[in-house]
Amino acid sequence: MKELxxxxxxxxxxxxxxxxxxxxxxxxxxxxxxxxxxxxNGVADHIKALERKGYLECDQGKARGMxxxxxxxxx
Numbered sequence: 001m002k003e004l005x006x007x008x009x010x011x012x013x014x015x016x017x018x019x020x021x022x023x024x025x026x027x028x029x030x031x032x033x034x035x036x037x038x039x040x041n042g043v044a045d046h047i048k049a050l051e052r053k054g055y056l057e058c059d060q061g062k063a064r065g066m067x068x069x070x071x072x073x074x075x
Contacts (some may be wrong), residue, residue: 002053010035011046012055025066035069 006014014034018026028040028047037043046064057066059065 002052003048004055007035008046008050008055010052011043012050012068015056015066019068025064027063 015025018024018030026034028043030068030074031043031047032038032040035043047056047058051058057067057068057069
């Protein structure tokens, strides 16, 4: 799998933490709050990059439609 930027790693960790704690992934707005950024478009770009790199699977049109892919990811 391709390398992640530090921000992409933070986004992925937030998603994984939310799933572990609550049983479902965060919305893009919740990710903005967690990462202290104001733009949901910026978060969406990182999500798309994670999907392109094979770290996430996304269901388009769903606010919480993100699933981390463990294959090839170090535990």
